[in-house]
Amino acid sequence: MSAPRFFEADGRRMSRATILLLMGPFFALVIFAFLYPLGNLLSISVLEPQPTLEHYQRVVENPVYGRVLMRTLQIALLVGLLSLALSLPVAVLMANSRGPKAILLTACILLPFWSSVLVRTAAWAILLQRNGIINQSLQFVGITDEPIRLLYTQGAVVIAMTHVLMPFMVLPIYGALRNIPGDYVRAASICGAGPLRSFWEVTLPLAMPGILGGFILVFLTALGYFITPALLGSPQEMMIATLISQQMRENLDWPFAAALVGVLTLIVTVITIAFSKVFRFERMLGARV
Amino acid sequence: MNARSLLLNAYVYAVLVFILLPILIILPMSFSESNYLAFPPEGFTLRWFQSYFGDARWMAATWFSVRIAVLTAITTAVIGTMATYALVRGAGNMGTLFQALLIGPIVVPHIALAVALYLFFQSTGLSGTTLGYVLAHSLIAMPFTVFTVAAALSSVDPALEDAAMSCGASRFTAFRLITLPMILPNVFAGGLFAFIISFDEPVIAFFLAGIRDKTLPRMMFDDIEQNLTPVIPAIAVLLTLLSIAVLIGAGLLKRMADRRAAGVQES
Amino acid sequence: MPREASLPTNGASIDIRSLEKQFGTVRAVDDVSLTVQAGEFVALLGPSGSGKSTVLMSIAGFERPTAGQIVIDGQDCTRLPPHKRNIGMVFQHYTLFPHLNVADNVAFPLKMRGVPKGERRRQAEAALETVRLAGYGDRMPKQLSGGQQQRVALARAIVYRPRVLLMDEPLSALDKNLREEMQIEIKRLHSELGLTVVFVTHDQGEALTMADRIAILKAGKLQQVSPARELYERPSNLFAASFIGEMNMLPVDWDGNRARLVEGEEIILPRNASIAPVKSGRAVLAVRPERLTYGRAGTDGTWAATVRDVVYAGAGTLIIANLADGTEVRLRVPSAGQHPVSPGDRIGLTCPPEALLLYPEAEA
Numbered sequence: 057m058s059a060p061r062f063f064e065a066d067g068r069r070m071s072r073a074t075i076l077l078l079m080g081p082f083f084a085l086v087i088f089a090f091l092y093p094l095g096n097l098l099s100i101s102v103l104e105p106q107p108t109l110e111h112y113q114r115v116v117e118n119p120v121y122g123r124v125l126m127r128t129l130q131i132a133l134l135v136g137l138l139s140l141a142l143s144l145p146v147a148v149l150m151a152n153s154r155g156p157k158a159i160l161l162t163a164c165i166l167l168p169f170w171s172s173v174l175v176r177t178a179a180w181a182i183l184l185q186r187n188g189i190i191n192q193s194l195q196f197v198g199i200t201d202e203p204i205r206l207l208y209t210q211g212a213v214v215i216a217m218t219h220v221l222m223p224f225m226v227l228p229i230y231g232a233l234r235n236i237p238g239d240y241v242r243a244a245s246i247c248g249a250g251p252l253r254s255f256w257e258v259t260l261p262l263a264m265p266g267i268l269g270g271f272i273l274v275f276l277t278a279l280g281y282f283i284t285p286a287l288l289g290s291p292q293e294m295m296i297a298t299l300i301s302q303q304m305r306e307n308l309d310w311p312f313a314a315a316l317v318g319v320l321t322l323i324v325t326v327i328t329i330a331f332s333k334v335f336r337f338e339r340m341l342g343a344r345v
Numbered sequence: 346m347n348a349r350s351l352l353l354n355a356y357v358y359a360v361l362v363f364i365l366l367p368i369l370i371i372l373p374m375s376f377s378e379s380n381y382l383a384f385p386p387e388g389f390t391l392r393w394f395q396s397y398f399g400d401a402r403w404m405a406a407t408w409f410s411v412r413i414a415v416l417t418a419i420t421t422a423v424i425g426t427m428a429t430y431a432l433v434r435g436a437g438n439m440g441t442l443f444q445a446l447l448i449g450p451i452v453v454p455h456i457a458l459a460v461a462l463y464l465f466f467q468s469t470g471l472s473g474t475t476l477g478y479v480l481a482h483s484l485i486a487m488p489f490t491v492f493t494v495a496a497a498l499s500s501v502d503p504a505l506e507d508a509a510m511s512c513g514a515s516r517f518t519a520f521r522l523i524t525l526p527m528i529l530p531n532v533f534a535g536g537l538f539a540f541i542i543s544f545d546e547p548v549i550a551f552f553l554a555g556i557r558d559k560t561l562p563r564m565m566f567d568d569i570e571q572n573l574t575p576v577i578p579a580i581a582v583l584l585t586l587l588s589i590a591v592l593i594g595a596g597l598l599k600r601m602a603d604r605r606a607a608g609v610q611e612s
Numbered sequence: 613m614p615r616e617a618s619l620p621t622n623g624a625s626i627d628i629r630s631l632e633k634q635f636g637t638v639r640a641v642d643d644v645s646l647t648v649q650a651g652e653f654v655a656l657l658g659p660s661g662s663g664k665s666t667v668l669m670s671i672a673g674f675e676r677p678t679a680g681q682i683v684i685d686g687q688d689c690t691r692l693p694p695h696k697r698n699i700g701m702v703f704q705h706y707t708l709f710p711h712l713n714v715a716d717n718v719a720f721p722l723k724m725r726g727v728p729k730g731e732r733r734r735q736a737e738a739a740l741e742t743v744r745l746a747g748y749g750d751r752m753p754k755q756l757s758g759g760q761q762q763r764v765a766l767a768r769a770i771v772y773r774p775r776v777l778l779m780d781e782p783l784s785a786l787d788k789n790l791r792e793e794m795q796i797e798i799k800r801l802h803s804e805l806g807l808t809v810v811f812v813t814h815d816q817g818e819a820l821t822m823a824d825r826i827a828i829l830k831a832g833k834l835q836q837v838s839p840a841r842e843l844y845e846r847p848s849n850l851f852a853a854s855f856i857g858e859m860n861m862l863p864v865d866w867d868g869n870r871a872r873l874v875e876g877e878e879i880i881l882p883r884n885a886s887i888a889p890v891k892s893g894r895a896v897l898a899v900r901p902e903r904l905t906y907g908r909a910g911t912d913g914t915w916a917a918t919v920r921d922v923v924y925a926g927a928g929t930l931i932i933a934n935l936a937d938g939t940e941v942r943l944r945v946p947s948a949g950q951h952p953v954s955p956g957d958r959i960g961l962t963c964p965p966e967a968l969l970l971y972p973e974a975e976a
């Protein structure tokens with residue numbers, strides 16, 4: 057990842073020693089609370105009880121764990137695609153709105169950013185429970201005769217995770233759309249393209265970095281998501297984060313939990329580096345402001 | 346409005362309903378007299394708020410979280426501003442390293458970080474301590490603070506500091522009297538973001554919690570998992586109010602920053 | 613000329629000794645030595661990248677020289693940080709602190725020196741008066757025009773009576789009329805306050821009108837340091853000659869006594885035509901366009917030329933002509949009272965001997 061323009065240096069006169077002194081506390085924090093602990097954990101996955109790759113072998117070869125990994129990838133992909141389907145139109149409308157409507161739309165998207173993940177997950181737990189409002193409604197309309205199991209299913213996990221993560225996709229797409237000069241669309245329509253055509257041929261390709269970036273952000277976050285699957289998911293259909301937690305807290309199988317973390321970290325790192333061109337974090341984070 | 350844009354608007358408002366409705370439905374439940382979470386709520390009572398504010402365990406967890414969040418906000422704002430200042434004023438090739446290390450802790454899934462810290466803190470006795478939480482939360486809140494501060498700092502002309510130094514100010518005084526006042530709204534905004542990130546952080550809290558000291562998100566997690574009492578909607582009301590306050594606060598700080606950048610006198 | 617010693621001055625002398633600044637492999641300043649007298653106004657003039665700003669920033673303390681010394685008022689300041697040098701400085705883009713009002717901006721150097729608040733206020737107001745902005749103290753910088761902002765910057769630079777005032781292209785952000793007004797303003801301040809001024813500019817007109825002496829830099833090297841008149845009339849080398857004003861450069865053969873134009877006349881040069889000794893062989897004869905006059909072709913002692921273009925410009929007329937070998941020569945003559953010429957006319961050029969300058973042939 058090359059340093060983006062955002063951070064372009066302009067300080068011919070600050071000495072290296074001063075820079076190190078100013079950055080020192082940050083580097084100390086990262087080494088102490090990130091690099092060392094993670095390195096330590098990953099070393100356990102290959103060094104205990106003796107230097108070995110058997111823990112990684114177990115992840116790949118044991119069909120139970122292979123299925124967890126596949127399921128995790130599928131759910132993350134599904135959440136990413138659903139989020140895209142929900143957030144693209146919102147971003148388009150936001151980019152084309154002015155005044156009170158724009159403020160309303162922005163507020164509706166920003167509020168979830170700043171509200172607790174637990175509150176939003178709890179809301180779904182309450183809505184989906186056995187005698188919750190959704191079951192009541194289904195019975196009221198006559199679709200079902202008795203309460204059906206909604207909570208602790210994969211469906212619950214997918215819906216709630218989409219709900220939690222989707223706002224993270226709106227803002228990068230919105231940012232990309234806003235950066236497209238209006239003249240491009242005007243030029244397209246002078247060339248004879250209708251609104252849909254010019255959206256498809258001009259706007260969408262130009263907004264692609266934002267769309268792809270937002271999609272990857274949601275996909276990666278969903279891959280390692282813990283809270284929602286832990287609270288709403290079925291224990292029989294675990295995702296990888298829940299499996300890690302279980303191996304560590306219940307089975308106390310540290311090397312294996314470490315190997316699972318290793319696999320997850322590897323996947324995330326590879327994807328991040330592969331898409332580092334579109335996946336510009338300051339854009340994603342700036343979204344939160 | 347033609348059919349196409351009508352369709353777009355309808356779709357978008359349906360999405361917004363999907364986003365907002367779950368929260369809007371559970372909020373009134375906090376005032377319900379019923380002992381279980383039913384809709385529509387029955388009657389009106391404040392007893393769920395009372396049972397939150399009156400319960401020593403909830404209160405202890407809340408204050409524990411507040412303490413961690415405040416310390417995280419201060420730590421992040423100070424360390425983040427220092428590093429960002431060095432970065433924007435010329436870290437050269439150290440900038441790339443800085444960025445990789447800044448982004449690393451949030452690219453890696455929180456579960457991986459939480460497990461790694463759990464293992465490490467076990468052996469160092471930091472598990473469940475305020476310091477342990479502040480370190481972990483500072484790490485994941487840092488990028489938000491740094492980018493907020495960097496946005497302001499990169500718009501401050503470095504020549505202003507030169508001018509201050511030519512007037513007799515040392516580099517530190519120049520920073521304190523000239524640069525810092527100009528970026529201060531963003532530093533506060535960065536601290537605010539760090540506060541709320543820490544205050545709402547559930548994953549690391551889940552793994553690092555000791556037997557006695559639990560953060561508010563950890564207490565909520567346990568309650569949702571085990572009982573799911575109407576205390577949860579009551580807390581949801583309070584947290585949603587906090588979120589709105591943060592949103593408004595960030596908005597006000599942004600306005601203040603814009604006004605300072607434009608050089609308008611504050612009344 | 614340096615100010616006469618009898619004139620009272622509050623300025624400090626600046627002694628730049630063998631200054632050198634290297635950025636990576638680029639030598640931005642290369643062995644520059646320059647002594648600025650107390651109370652003198654010196655302009656550093658040169659194209660961009662000539663190192664003039666680096667010299668100024670080294671005096672200010674923002675650049676640390678790779679080698680050499682900066683001595684201000686007898687004190688070696690080479691390693692002294694900027695805030696301990698007691699220098700006033702005006703920057704290119706005003707650089708007023710946007711969050712402070714005008715009075716607080718001007719009072720800032722006083723605050724740094726621990727001057728009590730009431731006294732600060734009084735002195736700042738006095739400084740604002742000096743730059744004719746009395747009563748503007750409560751405004752914010754953004755509420756002022758560009759010219760006013762630059763005057764506030766000037767007030768801030770002089771408020772604590774520094775003995776040295778540095779200016780880094782202070783007028784380049786202003787439009788032409790304001791620029792001329794500010795030039796006069798700065799000159800007035802210089803003579804009123806008697807401080808030493810070092811002024812960086814790439815505008816030769818500005819340098820010629822304002823400075824006591826002008827230092828010309830090219831590629832990090834000092835080319836010439838002279839008062840304006842000497843610089844214009846007797847530039848010490850071809851670069852200085854071509855950088856200031858217009859100059860005709862005619863290739864000649866030089867035998868130590870006479871110069872012969874290529875395919876043309878022989879010219880006897882006065883002894884002082886060459887600023888430094890010029891070896892026999894190929895050389896360059898330089899003459900300002902306004903020193904040339906023309907008459908009928910073939911007259912004795914004139915150089916034969918053919919008119920190519922005549923550009924009428926009101927008071928003056930520019931005539932572009934070619935010598936026998938095709939070398940282009942420009943003449944600037946008064947429009948009135950001249951025998952008119954048109955393209956194709958053959959004319960004879962004359963020039964007073966003291967206007968002729970001889971330089972060695974330009975290095976490649």
